[in-house]
Amino acid sequence: MENKGARRLAFFRGFNDQDFDAIWAKAQMVAYRDGEILIARGKPRRAFYIPLEGKLQVVKRCRGGKAQTLAVIYPGEPCGFCFLSEGPAYASIVSLGPSVVLEMDRSGFEGLMRETPSLAFAILTKLLDASVVHIGQLYEQVLMLRELYLDAVNNELVPSSGAAWRPRGSG
Structure with a gap:
């Protein structure tokens, strides 16, 4: 994708031509x-990513090694927004099919901070806005899982406490 085609993506809206360049x-x-890892869980964060074409998947392994999708990132949506943090990534980011991604690493961002602090601030604001959206989506998933669990407890399909559980009628 040429960078002018990327101009139409959500992340770049509101930036003038000079900022975009x-x-x-x-x-x-x-x-x-497809399936290529951009960043692995537990590894240092190195960049933030904006898919230009294709999709990315935020994945975390759960008990038993099963992969759980936390989010799917579409063209124009940023991810990896904790790249300025020194800590390890809490989840992996994987290409979901072939993708083309714009990556900005820490040194590139620090260059923007020195040269055009207002642009760096605008980027941070967009990354923060995106993180709020993702946190909201995760919160909705937690609420949905809570409701499913409570329904299962009410229907005696799962134990309601740490006590040993037995199916109904097994006395």
């Missing part, structure tokens, strides 16, 4: 194959 000068466009 400055972002592209500090970032790189990378193509990923």
Whole structure:
């Protein structure tokens, strides 16, 4: 994708041509194959990502090693927004099919902070807004799971406490 085609994506709305060009000068466009890992859980965060084409998947392994999708990231939606933090990634980001992604690493962002602090602030604001949306989606998932659990408890399908559970009628 040419960077002018990316201009129409949600993340870039509101940036003038000069800001848009400055972002592209500090970032790189990378193509990923289906299933390719952009960042692995537990590894240092190194960049934030904006899919330009294709989708990304935020995945965390649960008990038993089963992968759980936390979010699907569509073109124009940023992810990896904790890239400025020193801590490890809490989940993996994986390409869901072939994708083309704009990546800005910490040094690129720090360059923007030095050269155009107002642009760096605008990017941080967009990343914060996106994180609020993702937190809201996760909260909705937690509420849904809570309701499913409570329904199961009420129907005696699962134990309601740490006590040993037996199916109804097994006395």
